[in-house]
Amino acid sequence: MGPAAVTGPALTRAGDEVDAPELPSAETIIVVDGWHPRYAGVLAVAGSGVVAFALVDTNGDGVEVDVDQLIRGENGHWPAGMTSGEGGQGVLSDHRTGHP
Numbered sequence: 001m002g003p004a005a006v007t008g009p010a011l012t013r014a015g016d017e018v019d020a021p022e023l024p025s026a027e028t029i030i031v032v033d034g035w036h037p038r039y040a041g042v043l044a045v046a047g048s049g050v051v052a053f054a055l056v057d058t059n060g061d062g063v064e065v066d067v068d069q070l071i072r073g074e075n076g077h078w079p080a081g082m083t084s085g086e087g088g089q090g091v092l093s094d095h096r097t098g099h100p
Contacts, residue, residue: 021049024070024078029054032080033068052078 024032035058043065044055052070057073069081 007022021047023047023049023052024054024072026054028078029056029068030069032078033083034080051081 010051023045024047026045027037029035029042030037030040030044030057033054033056035056039058039060041057043053043057046053047070050072052072054068054070056066056068058064058066068085070078071081072078
């Protein structure tokens, strides 16, 4: 399962087409964010070339999906920013059981 990424022209606020920004690879996202590469998969990546967001299936079940932020450093590396945490599983569980 490969990640979906921004490809081709991107749009600025004014609507002018520009080249797509450089984004971190799926491998970089998995390693930097500390996910186990055997289980986690990057579903999509989008960003500006300075900040990137990745939609990550953290354990391969399609239920626990996090949004992770990476911020490109001056050296070109992509250290981890923030992550959405474990909210997805609890929300689905609540809907299945009928509890708020």
